[in-house]
Amino acid sequence: MTSVALAAVDTPAIAAPLSADDIARLLPHRYPFLMLDRVTALEPGISAEGIKNVTASDAVLAGHFPGRMIYPGVLLIECVAQLAAVIYGSAALVNAEDASAGVSDRVGYLAEVRQAKFMRPVYPGDQVTLRATSGPRMGALISVTGQASVGREVVMTARLVVTERDQEE
Amino acid sequence: MAPILEEITERARDRQQLCADVKALLVDRLDLDVDPTLIGDDQPLFGRGLELDSIDTLELAMAIEEKYEVTITDDETDSLLSLNRLVDHVEANRP
Numbered sequence: 001m002t003s004v005a006l007a008a009v010d011t012p013a014i015a016a017p018l019s020a021d022d023i024a025r026l027l028p029h030r031y032p033f034l035m036l037d038r039v040t041a042l043e044p045g046i047s048a049e050g051i052k053n054v055t056a057s058d059a060v061l062a063g064h065f066p067g068r069m070i071y072p073g074v075l076l077i078e079c080v081a082q083l084a085a086v087i088y089g090s091a092a093l094v095n096a097e098d099a100s101a102g103v104s105d106r107v108g109y110l111a112e113v114r115q116a117k118f119m120r121p122v123y124p125g126d127q128v129t130l131r132a133t134s135g136p137r138m139g140a141l142i143s144v145t146g147q148a149s150v151g152r153e154v155v156m157t158a159r160l161v162v163t164e165r166d167q168e169e
Numbered sequence: 170m171a172p173i174l175e176e177i178t179e180r181a182r183d184r185q186q187l188c189a190d191v192k193a194l195l196v197d198r199l200d201l202d203v204d205p206t207l208i209g210d211d212q213p214l215f216g217r218g219l220e221l222d223s224i225d226t227l228e229l230a231m232a233i234e235e236k237y238e239v240t241i242t243d244d245e246t247d248s249l250l251s252l253n254r255l256v257d258h259v260e261a262n263r264p
Contacts, residue, residue, distance in 0.1 A: 112224050136234065139243055141227040161227055 016042040026089040028104040045091030047133040056124040071122040080146030083132040108163030116158035198232040
């Protein structure tokens with residue numbers, strides 16, 4: 001009896017690091033579009049940091065481009081958008097009274113990409129560190145600032161607006 | 170009576186300046202292809218007015234907050250319907 005009571009009280013709070021499997025429980029994305037390999041830092045509702053390893057076996061590099069593999073810049077933006085979904089998905093999980101409510105169902109849409117800059121190409125072998133910070137929100141719209149870097153070099157910065165779906169929708 | 174008239178004139182001038190500043194802020198932050206001095210004080214911001222869309226509301230609210238330290242909450246989005254209403258909101262809530 002005691003163990004049951006303890007298990008009910010001791011609900012594990014979500015904390016970094018999150019493995020790829022943990023991330024897949026927060027996001028609706030699946031292969032080949034689950035971009036994040038690991039979340040290394042997480043403040044639910046506020047900010048997160050994650051890792052994306054770029055590898056030659058990624059199918060997208062076969063076409064982008066043959067003989068000159070470059071990781072597509074738009075996918076770096078997608079990485080930041082997915083990290084943003086981790087930020088507010090984890091916040092929903094922390095705030096949820098019913099943890100069984102589908103957190104991944106809350107992921108909405110990418111609504112705006114503003115001021116995206118790509119400083120240098122990303123190649124196979126690069127480990128991309130992604131950072132996203134959630135900004136002001138209005139209604140379902142959430143502003144996000146994102147950055148991607150390889151080593152100490154910033155390779156991409158962007159400001160996004162993403163949406164969160166209303167559970168009643 | 171003269172000081173009161175002066176006061177009113179000064180307030181009107183401040184209001185005009187604030188309107189001009191908000192117009193310039195709008196054009197700058199939302200990359201509008203329009204001369205800020207051609208925007209009317211009563212011009213609607215959305216639809217056939219300045220043709221802003223719902224996604225622009227967030228950028229606009231952020232710009233107003235950064236410049237004037239005035240927030241626009243979900244319940245106050247009526248303040249975004251026209252330039253005058255936006256300026257009213259800024260004037261009423263400035264720190």
